[in-house]
Amino acid sequence: MPHPTHLPPWSAMALIAVLAGGTVQAQEAPAGRVQLVGRAVPDVARLPAGPYKDLVQYGKDLTTHTFAHIGPEVETPAKRYSGNNLACASCHQQAATKPFAIPWTGVGATFPQYRGRENNVSTVEDRVNGCMERSMNGKALPLDSQEMKAFVVYIAFMSRGIPVGAQVDGAGLVSSKMPDRRADPGAGAKVYQARCAMCHGETGQGLRSGKPGDAQGYIFPPLWGPDSFNNGAGMNRLIMATRFVKHNMPQGVNFDAPQLSDDEAYDVAAYMLSQPRPIKTGLEADFPARWNKPVDAAFPPYLLGADADQHRFGPYPPLLEKQRRMAEQLKAGAAAEQPAAQGK
Numbered sequence: 001m002p003h004p005t006h007l008p009p010w011s012a013m014a015l016i017a018v019l020a021g022g023t024v025q026a027q028e029a030p031a032g033r034v035q036l037v038g039r040a041v042p043d044v045a046r047l048p049a050g051p052y053k054d055l056v057q058y059g060k061d062l063t064t065h066t067f068a069h070i071g072p073e074v075e076t077p078a079k080r081y082s083g084n085n086l087a088c089a090s091c092h093q094q095a096a097t098k099p100f101a102i103p104w105t106g107v108g109a110t111f112p113q114y115r116g117r118e119n120n121v122s123t124v125e126d127r128v129n130g131c132m133e134r135s136m137n138g139k140a141l142p143l144d145s146q147e148m149k150a151f152v153v154y155i156a157f158m159s160r161g162i163p164v165g166a167q168v169d170g171a172g173l174v175s176s177k178m179p180d181r182r183a184d185p186g187a188g189a190k191v192y193q194a195r196c197a198m199c200h201g202e203t204g205q206g207l208r209s210g211k212p213g214d215a216q217g218y219i220f221p222p223l224w225g226p227d228s229f230n231n232g233a234g235m236n237r238l239i240m241a242t243r244f245v246k247h248n249m250p251q252g253v254n255f256d257a258p259q260l261s262d263d264e265a266y267d268v269a270a271y272m273l274s275q276p277r278p279i280k281t282g283l284e285a286d287f288p289a290r291w292n293k294p295v296d297a298a299f300p301p302y303l304l305g306a307d308a309d310q311h312r313f314g315p316y317p318p319l320l321e322k323q324r325r326m327a328e329q330l331k332a333g334a335a336a337e338q339p340a341a342q343g344k
């Protein structure tokens with residue numbers, strides 16, 4: 001275990017804030033709470049005509065029809081940034097407005113933020129490119145591209161009226177608890193055939209809108225195989241995928257009326273993630289501050305003395321407990337460092 005002295009003071013503060021269940025911003029005076037459920041979604045159509053409206057509209061189209069603008073099958077080779085034919089909205093449902101389906105509403109007010117994957121402060125552009133390189137299995141968008149600008153403007157527009165630093169209820173995913181056992185992909189295969197295959201297909205390859213090569217994307221997106229998210233994506237982590245599936249699938253399900261039990265969601269997500277998908281190289285560089293590497297990030301190095309299988313399929317509660325204890329020890333060390341650091 002790394003010894004906790006030599007943490008710079010900002011790192012100690014981030015650690016304490018993260019342990020308290022928030023981001024670094026959450027430590028400052030609270031900017032209030034915003035409830036996304038039942039909140040009106042900003043409407044692009046009501047903006048006055050002009051360049052701002054055009055860019056918000058482009059950002060929305062990029063979100064729902066990513067494949068048609070920057071997908072691997074678009075006519076202009078230089079525009080082929082995305083490596084698969086998914087849309088951002090394949091996961092960020094309803095043009096990234098659906099509560100508890102990782103909505104972007106409010107994201108404009110929570111970035112820049114500290115992120116463990118980089119152990120650094122990320123801008124919203126960094127975050128967009130995180131999904132470009134992983135969820136979309138593609139390349140980063142240039143910061144000065146019209147597409148990046150459009151995403152940032154769309155996110156800012158969706159976040160109108162939400163103060164910087166606010167706590168946003170409905171952000172991210174529902175933090176449901178994982179069953180305290182290894183997930184069972186075999187049981188998950190049965191759930192898949194009964195509850196998912198009618199849309200995503202017997203072999204998980206989804207249903208295309210048109211023909212391969214025509215950049216029309218999918219009616220039902222693929223869940224694995226060459227046109228899916230890669231192994232470095234957030235959705236490739238079992239806790240993340242379980243929470244997404246439980247509260248958002250089958251399509252039409254909302255957070256407050258799930259159709260799958262905790263066990264079914266856990267097993268079917270494990271079945272999905274046990275299938276082949278594109279590989280991202282260099283993942284060992286993710287989460288350089290190893291103590292905050294999520295327990296379900298199923299790629300080395302592993303710090304908690306468990307094997308690869310446990311990170312991939314659980315059981316997670318023992319790993320979470322180990323990680324909590326490690327963080328407590330680091331926190332005690334970091335707190336002891338703080339007065340000295342402030343005296344400088």
Ligand code: HEC
Pocket residue numbers: 066086087088089090091092102103104107127128131132135136151171172229233234235240
């Ligand atoms: C395969 C599913 C998937 C697709 C497709 C996808 N994302 Fe994501 N995205 C995620 C997940 C999962 C997270 C949360 C990851 C985490 O918390 O570490 C996320 C997080 C984000 C966030 C931060 C949200 C927050 O609450 O802080 C932004 C912004 C984002 N994605 C943008 C995009 C953009 C832009 C695209 C399309 C170019 C895209 N995503 C496509 C799964 C996806």
Ligand code: HEC
Pocket residue numbers: 086089090091093094191192195196197198199200219220221222223229235244245249250251260268269272
């Ligand atoms: C009625 C059709 C339908 C059923 C049934 C369904 N899905 Fe989906 N699923 C969709 C659609 C459509 C999307 C794209 C998001 C959207 O439009 O809401 C999606 C998106 C997804 C995504 C994220 C995008 C991707 O390609 O990775 C995952 C993961 C997923 N579904 C898993 C499941 C699982 C697991 C089940 C079974 C428990 C399931 N779905 C059942 C229609 C369905």
